């Protein structure tokens with residue numbers, strides 16, 4: 001069994017990149033990304049194979065590392081010199097749980113998809129990135145984000161250029177993906193526009209009701225976005241596939257510990273630390 005059994009290759013013929021059908025797919029994703037920074041490939045995973053992904057996520061969800069913090073949309077510190085209504089001073093609760101990538105070993109469907117060469121090749125073509133590699137971080141290359149009742153991801157701008165996510169299971173209610181394409185630019189922070197979104201009276205907000213099996217490619221550096229609070233007992237599962245611009249990259253020990261609750265020798269070695277120097 002391989003990734004081909006799970007991806008709807010009739011709708012998304014990514015196994016045959018040289019064909020007109022695949023080229024057309026790539027160009028349609030590219031134009032969506034150019035238009036509003038978001039492309040959804042609905043039903044990317046075959047409907048009759050979703051249950052297996054849910055089972056995989058259910059099995060590892062208890063291994064998720066829970067973290068809690070308060071964050072503004074920029075992930076920066078408070079700046080008491082600014083008025084209290086300023087977006088930089090508006091902090092929101094974020095509770096989060098990431099299941100580290102080493103829970104997705106041999107036999108993991110998510111990993112099978114991530115490591116099937118046609119998958120990253122397709123994403124790279126769709127994004128038009130020249131430098132594009134799978135992440136070499138054994139805790140972070142392919143993970144699942146688990147959101148429980150009351151959780152979500154408050155309004156923010158991403159600090160990376162793009163994210164590639166797979167909807168696996170929705171909560172009973174809430175958990176919508178809301179975004180404001182191009183709300184800021186590299187030269188204009190548009191604080192008034194950001195404030196209007198935070199105050200709930202912006203007409204720039206688009207809402208996506210992603211369904212299990214939908215693949216989303218999203219460019220979130222300039223698009224303010226959030227995951228609205230999840231309601232009900234069922235957990236929301238999203239798979240996250242990470243790609244980077246240089247081969248062999250891993251996360252910093254500090255960030256890795258924060259997100260996954262632990263580090264591996266490779267994180268310490270890359271940071272120039274001795275592996276035996278940082279045992280908790």
Ligand SMILES: O=C(O)CCC(=O)C(=O)O
Pocket residue numbers: 145153158163165177220225226227238
């Ligand atoms: O969970 C999602 O759908 C997206 C979360 C998000 O915005 C992020 O991870 O930066």
Ligand SMILES: [Fe+2]
Pocket residue numbers: 156157158220225
């Ligand atoms: Fe984000």
